[in-house]
Each structure stands twice: as structure tokens, then as C-alpha cells.
Amino acid sequence: MSTQRDDLPASDKELWRRLDANGAVGVRPVDDLEFAAWIEGRLGEAEAARLEASIAADPEMRRAALDIADILGKPLPAAPERMAVRARALVGFEAERQVARKGVGDWLLNWMAPSALRPAAVTMAAIAIAAGGFTMGGGLGASFAQQHYEASGNQRAVSTSEASTDISEFFASDGI
Amino acid sequence: MQVADLNQIDLQALARGDKRSWDTFVGAAAPLINAMVRRALAPYGLGEDDVMDAAQDVFVRLCAQDFRLLKTYDPARAGLSTWLAVVARSAAIDHARRRRRPTQPIDEVPETVLGVEDRHVEKLKIPQGLLTERQTLILKYLYDEEREVADIAQLLKVDPQTVRSTQHRALVRLRAYFREGTG
Numbered sequence: 001m002s003t004q005r006d007d008l009p010a011s012d013k014e015l016w017r018r019l020d021a022n023g024a025v026g027v028r029p030v031d032d033l034e035f036a037a038w039i040e041g042r043l044g045e046a047e048a049a050r051l052e053a054s055i056a057a058d059p060e061m062r063r064a065a066l067d068i069a070d071i072l073g074k075p076l077p078a079a080p081e082r083m084a085v086r087a088r089a090l091v092g093f094e095a096e097r098q099v100a101r102k103g104v105g106d107w108l109l110n111w112m113a114p115s116a117l118r119p120a121a122v123t124m125a126a127i128a129i130a131a132g133g134f135t136m137g138g139g140l141g142a143s144f145a146q147q148h149y150e151a152s153g154n155q156r157a158v159s160t161s162e163a164s165t166d167i168s169e170f171f172a173s174d175g176i
Numbered sequence: 177m178q179v180a181d182l183n184q185i186d187l188q189a190l191a192r193g194d195k196r197s198w199d200t201f202v203g204a205a206a207p208l209i210n211a212m213v214r215r216a217l218a219p220y221g222l223g224e225d226d227v228m229d230a231a232q233d234v235f236v237r238l239c240a241q242d243f244r245l246l247k248t249y250d251p252a253r254a255g256l257s258t259w260l261a262v263v264a265r266s267a268a269i270d271h272a273r274r275r276r277r278p279t280q281p282i283d284e285v286p287e288t289v290l291g292v293e294d295r296h297v298e299k300l301k302i303p304q305g306l307l308t309e310r311q312t313l314i315l316k317y318l319y320d321e322e323r324e325v326a327d328i329a330q331l332l333k334v335d336p337q338t339v340r341s342t343q344h345r346a347l348v349r350l351r352a353y354f355r356e357g358t359g
Contacts, residue, residue, distance in 0.1 A: 012347050016319040019350065020299035021312050032262045036254035039262075041333045052309035056316050060269075066323065068261045069331040071211050079206035083228055087206065087235040091198040 027057045035061070039068055182208065182257045191243045202235065208257055209234050209264045216268035222275060230271035234264045306353055311346035314339055 030038075030051055037043050038051045055061045182204040189197040213230045220226075238246045249259055307315070310332075317323045329336040 012343075013319050015347070015350060016315055018300060019354075020301045021307070021316065032266065033248070033250060033253045033259060036258040036262045039331070040254055040258050042254065049309040052313045056309060056313040059320070062313075062316060062321060064262070064265050066317075066321075066327055066331055067215050068212070068258065068265060070327070071208070071215060071261055072258060073330060074211075076207040076211045079210035079231075080228070083210055083231050084202050084206045086228070086232050087202040088199050090232075090235055090239050091193060091195055093195045 022057060027054045030054050030061070035065075039065060039072075182260070183255055185256065187246075187249070187251065187256075191247050193239075193243060198239070205260055206231075208260060212261050212264040213268040216265045217272050220272040220276060222272060226271065226275060230268045231264075233271050234267045237263065237267055300354060302350070303353075306349060307346050311342055311349075314342050315346055318343060 028050065034043075034051060038048060038055070041048075043051065055065060182201075185201050185204060186194075186197050190201055209231050210227070213227055213234065217227060217230060222230075245263070249256065302312075314328060314332075317328045318325070325336045325339045329339045332339065
């Protein structure tokens with residue numbers, strides 16, 4: 001098959017526009033790191049050629065490469081303070097993140113989670129509170145003394161009642 | 177803060193979510209992200225609020241899902257500033273596409289885009305292997321994008337003369353192939 005052409009344009013640009021280069025190169029997806037490595041000139045010859053085929057076939061990648069190389073080659077003006085403030089607010093301190101991650105329910109569930117020490121600590125605390133309260137109340141001695149006091153008080157009350165009954169009977173019998 | 181400072185960031189602390197590392201990173205990265213986002217959004221004619229929102233999108237991408245994107249960065253493969261510029265441009269373009277279609281002054285649009293193409297003219301296919309990938313890329317930059325030789329040389333990290341000679345060799349091969357035939 002002959003590709004003889006007698007009507008080739010004189011201008012290089014015209015010639016290029018008469019040609020279809022899209023089928024001439026193999027294209028594959030390019031990830032961000034590969035693209036960055038190519039822009040930095042870090043890739044080997046074969047790898048760079050593969051990437052250049054993909055970049056040549058994609059106008060958006062061609063523009064991106066030029067933009068990025070241009071930006072990286074220049075001194076950069078400071079960013080607006082508002083931009084930095086908003087970006088900083090995206091990440092909180094560790095304590096803030098823990099609180100944000102755990103609501104009250106999560107905290108309670110976590111607290112109630114089985115643990116070897118927790119039931120023992122709760123039991124000890126209950127015993128300490130009970131013992132403390134009992135001691136403050138006087139203990140067994142005070143309890144017996146209280147019981148004895150209440151018993152004798154009842155006895156005295158009974159005696160007083162009996163005496164008053166006797167007096168009433170005396171006055172009644174005397175006709176008063 | 178200069179871009180050079182960005183490459184001094186403690187990436188492990190940053191990926192752990194350390195607040196101080198993040199604040200330092202933001203201070204170092206903001207000028208680059210700001211510049212990249214503005215450049216990417218320029219053809220779309222969007223305002224300052226969109227620049228702010230697109231830049232915030234970049235930072236959100238970086239720290240979202242426990243810094244998943246940031247953890248994919250490998251310093252052995254590319255510099256942080258270059259990778260960040262790629263990520264920033266990509267996020268800005270996504271933001272702009274969500275907002276509106278691009279507008280570009282007619283003077284800046286390459287002739288090839290403006291010209292009404294006669295769909296009936298069948299283009300001659302360049303056979304695979306006739307040009308190297310780099311030759312194809314350079315011709316596309318020169319004729320499809322109408323870029324300056326100096327810009328292409330800066331991108332490819334070569335002398336402008338190397339770009340010209342690559343262009344020349346590619347055209348000689350094309351002319352030779354299509355004029356003389358390959359049989």
C-alpha cells in the first residue's frame with residue numbers, strides 16, 4: 001500500500017492539522033503520583049514514554065502539566081488568611097476529636113464494657129461506703145445501746161401508766 | 177512560607193492527625209493551593225468565594241476519612257509540593273465543573289478549537305511507532321495548544337533548542353512518510 005501524497009501542505013502546522021495522531025499512541029489511566037513524578041522528571045525513559053503517550057492524548061492533562069510546572073517554577077504569593085483559618089479548623093486537637101467521636105451513649109457503653117478491674121472497683125467502693133456509713137452511725141455497740149435504751153424507756157412508760165391508773169382509782173373510790 | 181518548607185513537613189505526624197502538624201502543613205501548603213486553585217478556576221470566571229470553597233475542598237480531600245488521601249502520598253515517588261499541586265488542580269476543576277461551564281476570552285482560544293472543521297475531510301492516520309511519544313506530545317503542545325517553545329521546555333526540563341530539534345525531526349519523519357510512502 002502506498003501512502004504517496006503530492007498535496008502535502010507546505011506549512012508544518014497545516015500538515016499537523018491534516019493528521020490524526022490519536023491512534024498513534026497507547027493510552028492508559030495515570031494516577032496523581034505518577035503524574036507528579038513525570039512533571040518532576042523522576043521517571044525512567046520507558047515509564048516517561050508511557051505517561052507522555054497518555055498526556056499527549058488528553059488535552060486536560062496537557063493543560064494541567066503546563067499549569068503545574070508554571071506554578072511550581074514561580075514564587076508564590078501568600079494565601080488569604082481566611083483560607084488558612086478555614087483549613088486549620090478542619091482538624092481539631094486529639095481531645096476534641098475524642099469527644100467528637102464519642103457521644104454520651106458511647107462513653108456510657110465504654111464505661112460499662114466488661115473489664116477485670118471495674119466490677120472489683122465498684123464492689124470495693126460499695127463496701128467502703130456501707131462500712132463508712134455504719135461506722136458514722138456508731139456501729140453495733142451503738143445499735144445495742146439504742147435497743148436497750150428504747151426497751152427501758154418502754155418499761156418506765158408502763159410504770160408511769162400503772163401509777164396514774166392507781167391514783168384515778170383512789171380518787172374514784174373516794175367519791176371525787 | 178515558601179514551597180520548599182512544604183517538603184519539610186512531618187508526614188507521619190500529619191497522617192496521624194496531629195493538630196500542630198496539620199496547622200504547620202496548612203501554613204506551608206496554603207500559598208501553593210491558593211495559586212493552583214486560582215489558575216485552574218481562571219477559565220471558569222468564578223469569584224473569590226469559589227476560590228475559597230475550592231481551596232477548602234482540597235484541604236477536605238486531604239484530611240477526609242482519617243487522612244486517607246494524604247496517606248497515599250509516597251515521598252519516594254514525587255515531591256509533596258508537586259503531588260499537592262496535582263491534587264489541588266484536580267479538586268479545583270471538579271469544583272468548577274459542579275458550578276458552571278468554563279468561559280474563555282476568544283483571543284485565548286486556539287485556532288484549532290475555533291475553526292469549523294470539515295467533518296468530511298478524512299485525516300491521515302499517523303501509524304503507531306512513526307513518532308515517539310515525546311515527539312507527539314511536543315507537536316500537540318505546539319500546534320493543538322499553540323504553546324510557546326519556552327513553556328514546553330520548562331515543563332519537559334530541557335533546553336528550548338531541544339524542543340525545536342525534536343519538533344524538526346518529527347516533522348521530517350512525517351513528511352518523509354506521507355510523501356514517499358512506506359509500501
